[in-house]
Amino acid sequence: MSRLIIFGGGGHATVVADLAELSNEWSDIALVDDAFPVKRVVHHWPIIGKIADAGKLLREGDSFFVAIGDSKKRNELISLNSGFGNLAKIIHPSAVVSRYSVINQGVVVMPGAVINAGAIVSTGAIVNTGAIVEHDCLIGEYSHVCPGSSLAGSVKVGCHTWIGIGTSVKQGVTIGSNVLIGAGSVVIRDVPDDWKVAGVPARPI
Numbered sequence: 001m002s003r004l005i006i007f008g009g010g011g012h013a014t015v016v017a018d019l020a021e022l023s024n025e026w027s028d029i030a031l032v033d034d035a036f037p038v039k040r041v042v043h044h045w046p047i048i049g050k051i052a053d054a055g056k057l058l059r060e061g062d063s064f065f066v067a068i069g070d071s072k073k074r075n076e077l078i079s080l081n082s083g084f085g086n087l088a089k090i091i092h093p094s095a096v097v098s099r100y101s102v103i104n105q106g107v108v109v110m111p112g113a114v115i116n117a118g119a120i121v122s123t124g125a126i127v128n129t130g131a132i133v134e135h136d137c138l139i140g141e142y143s144h145v146c147p148g149s150s151l152a153g154s155v156k157v158g159c160h161t162w163i164g165i166g167t168s169v170k171q172g173v174t175i176g177s178n179v180l181i182g183a184g185s186v187v188i189r190d191v192p193d194d195w196k197v198a199g200v201p202a203r204p205i
């Protein structure tokens with residue numbers, strides 16, 4: 001079993017460390033965060049250095065995971081550190097993940113999420129608590145499906161897109177990259193890159 005170093009010390013890192021501990025896949029779990037050395041512990045997990053020092057702290061065989069909600073930062077840190085350690089993926093034991101789906105490295109799948117057959121979740125994406133990713137969906141790199149959101153079959157989501165909490169997306173809809181979908185939206189039409197939409201049905205804001 002290898003050591004897991006989690007980047008970040010905020011809410012997301014706490015949840016990810018908890019999940020990683022439950023999985024029993026790693027011998028030790030430690031964090032790196034810019035709050036070091038002022039802050040040295042999150043619950044019982046030690047903070048062992050700053051994020052910029054991670055390259056020096058990662059030893060051969062270590063795994064790492066970037067647990068920072070900001071997708072651009074997550075992207076930057078995964079790219080910077082992939083030469084130093086093995087990028088992990090973390091799946092909560094209560095998530096239902098089809099053996100016919102593909103979950104890439106750097107992805108976290110939170111408690112109670114469902115990912116059905118044929119779905120692809122790309123590097124660095126977050127499938128948050130209780131989210132549903134139906135058959136043949138594609139979640140692009142570093143996108144975030146927030147808690148309780150439901151994507152019906154064959155929905156395509158680009159990269160760095162944020163699907164706000166409790167959103168529903170109709171079957172077959174394509175959502176672009178760098179899109180923000182407001183909380184509680186119902187998306188029934190395609191959404192181009194860089195748009196911000198919200199409401200029922202979702203409209204540009």
Ligand code: JB2
Nearest residue numbers: 008009010011012013033034035051067068069070073126
């Ligand atoms: O450039 C940076 C950065 N560098 C280090 N931008 C941001 N936003 N954060 C950075 N950090 C570290 O990430 C900070 O030192 C801090 O420890 C952590 C951000 O913590 P925070 O609690 O603000 O957010 P989060 O990323 O843990 O959680 C966000 O994303 C989750 C997915 C929140 O929106 C959560 O509510 C959400 N569940």
